[in-house]
Amino acid sequence: MKMKLFIVATPIGNLEDITFRAVQTLKDVDFIAAEDTRQSKKLLDRYDIETKMTSFHAQSGDAKTLQIIDRIKAGETCALISDAGTPGISDPGFRLTRAATKQGITIVPIPGPSALTTLISAAGFPTDKFTFHGFLPHKKGRQTLIKSFTEAAQSQIVYESVHRFPKLLKELQEHVGGQRMICVGRELTKMHEEIWRGSVDQAVAHFNKDNTKGEFVLIIAPESFTIA
Ligand code: SAM
Secondary structure (H helix, E strand, O other): OOOOOEOEEOOOOOOOOHHHHHHHHHHHEEEEEOOOOHHHHHHHOOOOOOOOEEOOOOOOOHHHHHHHHHHHOOOOOOEEEEEOEEOOOOOHHHHHHHHHOOOEEEEEEEEEHHHHHHHHHHHHHOOOOOEEEOOOOOOOOOOHHHHHHHOOOOOOEEEEOOOOOOOOOHHHHHHHOOOOOEEEEEOOOOOOOOOEEEEHHHOOOOOHOOHOOOOEEEEEEEOOOOOO
């Protein structure tokens, strides 16, 4: 029998954004490794998925990884899900996938939403080529990286936490310039979804009230790009 680990993409906000194949896989596997089992329970309840969960998150050490690998090697099938979106994109998912591949376990991706591709698809920014940074470093190297966006020939894409979003806009203003075009995806697929396009200066003026809450993806266009 083939040992299998399914990598299952789940919604980034709207619980209806899940594929038939993802739901069926989550029902069929012997267990689910979830980043936050309480968060994922809402999704499982919505689709009557009764499969047992075990947690696998950023703080899970090697022992937990091995425990999951050992269960798969003993014949159980496992689905890995993250809090939202596609496991392995700016979350701890890759650690389990890496360990599984080393053990000869077959990885089966079940594709679906990601905050990254969701914003790219709607931005209308040049994204046939782009650089994705995930979360920017909090301290060391942050300023240098942001400065490097100034000369970049292709769009730069970052994830940002709610706490640092206003700070990031100010940093872009200072290091990249107020005229640079950005696209902000806030609360994508959720009730208060906002896809905002404009200059950094306009963004600083716009995002200054309740609209600094939520989850954010940012696309920073190359200097040559204008919204005309
Ligand atoms: N693996 C996920 C994916 O495929 O998008 C990303 C996981 S990362 C830990 C979480 C970050 O993704 C958030 O801090 C935010 O930057 C972005 N994100 C997730 N859901 C989002 C949403 N609904 N709207 C905007 N950004 C979102």
